[in-house]
Amino acid sequence: MDIQLKRGFSRAREMIESSENVTVYSHTDCDGISAATILMKVLERLGKDHEINIININEIPDIEPGPDLTVFADLGSGQRIQDMMRSGSRILILDHHPPLRKKDFTAPAGELLELNPLFYGMDGSTHISGGGMAYLLAREFGYRDLSWIGLLAAVGDMQNITEGAMVGLNREILHDSMEACVESWKDLTIYGRHTRPIVNALSYFGDVTLPTTNNPNECIARLRNLGIPLTNGDSQRRLCDLTDEEKKKLFREIYQMMVNEVPERYQRYIPRLILGEIYELSSEEKYSPFRDLTEFSTAVNACNRNHEWELAVEIIGGDREGNLERLQEVLRDHRAYLAETMERIIHDDLIRSMENLQYFHAPDVKVSVTGTIAGMILSYGDWRKPMIGFSETGDGLKVSLRCSRLLAFDGIHFGSIIRKVAGKVGGSGGGHATACGAYIPAEKDSEFLRLFNRAIENEKVNK
C-alpha cells in the first residue's frame, strides 16, 4: 500500500482510539452497508459507544456533527463536509468517490481527515470500494477476519466486472480474505451459481442476446444435447453442481453462440464475458444465498431497495437468528416486484429506440430499482445499445443506464459520459462504465436523450 495512505490509516486509528463515542454515516448500497458493518464490528470490539446510520447522499446537509468523532463511509468526498464543521468537530471520511477537496485541504474549523484512493493515484471504481477503505482501517486494529466484508463491498460495487478479477488494493483484500474464509478460482460467471436451477441461470445469462436468452426451452434442449443432466434425483442441478467436464462443454456452447452473434471486432472479448474469478464463503452452506459473494450482494441489495438496512447489517454481521425468514420474505417480494415491473414494460411496449441508444419511461417504478430493471430489460432490446431508464423522484428524474460489458471492453465509459451529459441539462451523475446513473431536472429527458445520443455517436459505438 502507498506509504502515505498507510500513514493516513494509522492516523484514522488514533482518531478512533481517542474517541469515546463514534457516529457513523454510511451509504444505502451494498458497498455502504458493508462499510457500516465493518465499522460497527470494529467499534463493538473496541468497546466504543457508537451509532450507525445508513443514509442517502441528499441527507448529508441535514447532519450536525457533535463534538465526538463522526465517520463518513462510502460518501463524504463529494460533499461539502467542511460547511458543517465547528471548532471541536472531528471528522473522518473513508470514501472512494471523486473528491471535491484536495488531499492537503485544511478544514476552517475542527479536525478533518479524508482518506480517498484518488489522492494516491488509484482508481476508485476498480482498485478499492468504500467497504474496502473501512476494512483497511479495521486491518490497522488487526481485524483481518473482516476482510471478506471488504471483498463483498467490492463485489457489490461491481469493481471486478470489467477485469473479471480483483485488482489494486482489492487484490490485497482478496488475499487477506483467502487466509480467512474465502475461496476464489476462475470459473463460469453465470449468475446464480448456488441459488438458480441451471436452466434459469442460463436463460438469464449473457451480455448479448443468445438463442437461449429468456428461452428456457432452448436452454433445456441445448443442455440435453450436451449431455448435462438437469436434475439430480428430485432436485434441480445448479451451476455449482456441474463437473469440470460439464462446465467445459457449457463454455464451448456459449462461446459458439456468442461468436455467431457478435461482430468480429468484439470477438476477442468473448471469453471475458463467460469466465472470471468467483468468490465463495467456505463457511456458508452449498445452495445458500450467502455462499457466492455475487449472490450475497444481491440479497443485501434486495434489503436496501426495501429500506431494510438494519436487516442487511445484521445479516452481514452474522446475526442470522430470526433474520433469515425476514430476508427470504424481502427477496421474494423484491423478485415479484421486478417480475411484475418487467412484464408491464414489455407488455405495454415501452422500450423506445434512438440511433445510438434505447430507453423507457417507468415513472412509478421505485427509484432504487430503475437500474436493475434497465439491466434486466436489456435482454429484450438491442444489446448493441445502452438501455436508459427514467423514473420520477418527486423533484426530478432519476436516470439509470445499463449496457453490455462488450461496450466497456471496447473502451466506452458510460459513467463519464452520463456525468457530462447530465451536467449539461442541469443535473449530476456518474458511475461505472456499464452501470451508471444521474439525477436531472423534470422535463429535461428529451434534451438529455438528444445530447446523450449525440455524445456517444462521437464515441463511435456500434460502428
Ligand SMILES: [Mn+2]
Ligand atoms: Mn461505493
